[in-house]
Amino acid sequence: MRDLADAWRAAVQGAGATADNHAIAAEGSALLARWAEPHRHYHTLEHLATVLSIVDEEEAAAEQPDLVRLAAWFHDAVYDPHTPGDGNERASAELAVGSLVTLGVPTTAIDGVRRLVLLTAGHAAQADDPDGALLCDADLAVLASPPAAYDAYAAAVRREYEFVPDAEFRAGRATILRHLLELPALYRLPDLAERWTEPARGNLIRELGALDH
Structure with missing residues (x-):
């Protein structure tokens, strides 16, 4: 994986920034600080780097890979576990708009990044949306980890x-897992x-079984 600061600059410039x-660099530093917030245990710089590396590996599948990269940068940039529903994704999308406007990225590209960030709320990419498919697949890559690594992710x-409270968390987590299992396709x-x-x-299925007991 390239240096994250270099990766950020390349993606922004690839999307047409005029700044x-x-x-x-200043916008990139601010984003990196968000990803390094102390309350994060899974949604960290490591997760960001993993998503970006998968996008790099699979970029031939995308129509606009730099927009997918920028969406990866922003998709969990706002992350407050106290926020209900898709509030984090919506706030992250609006952060992306403000940041990319500041950097002179064209409006059509900004709209594309915003759409992709919002898509990560439910990961229901459509079959005719290769950019959305790549971002969602990269974001959900952890689910396919070896069992020990998956368990570490779930613990994080x-x-x-x-x-x-434990009972409330179990119920909420089970709802999320069932949603993922009911998607037309995980990847x-x-x-x-x-x-x-x-x-x-x-x-x-294994985690869901553990939550239900």
Whole structure:
């Protein structure tokens, strides 16, 4: 994985930003600070780097890979576990708009990034949306991890919600897992779906079974 600051600059410039390098670097530093907030245990710089690396590996599947990269940068940029529903995704999308306007990114590109960020609220990418498919697949890659790594991910998410009573957390988490299992497809890109669907479903079913007991 490239240096994150370099990756940010390349994506912003690839999307058509007109701002100078200093302004681009300042926005990137502000984003990195958000991803490094102390209340994060899973939604961290490591998660960001993982999503970006998958986008890099699979960029041939995308129509506008730099917009997918920018959406990856912003998709969890606002992350407050106390926020209900899709409030974090909406706030992240609006942060993206403000930041990218400041950097002189064209309006059509900004609209594309905003749409992609909002898509991560439910991960229901359509079959005719390769950019959305790539972002959602990359964001959900952790679900296909080996069992020990998946369990570490689930434990990190629980730490982010440590203020939630156990019974309430179990019910909320189970709702999320069932939503993922009920998606028409967990992964949309054919090569990723072939490799990741079976282990991901196995992990989700295993965690759901543990939550229900």
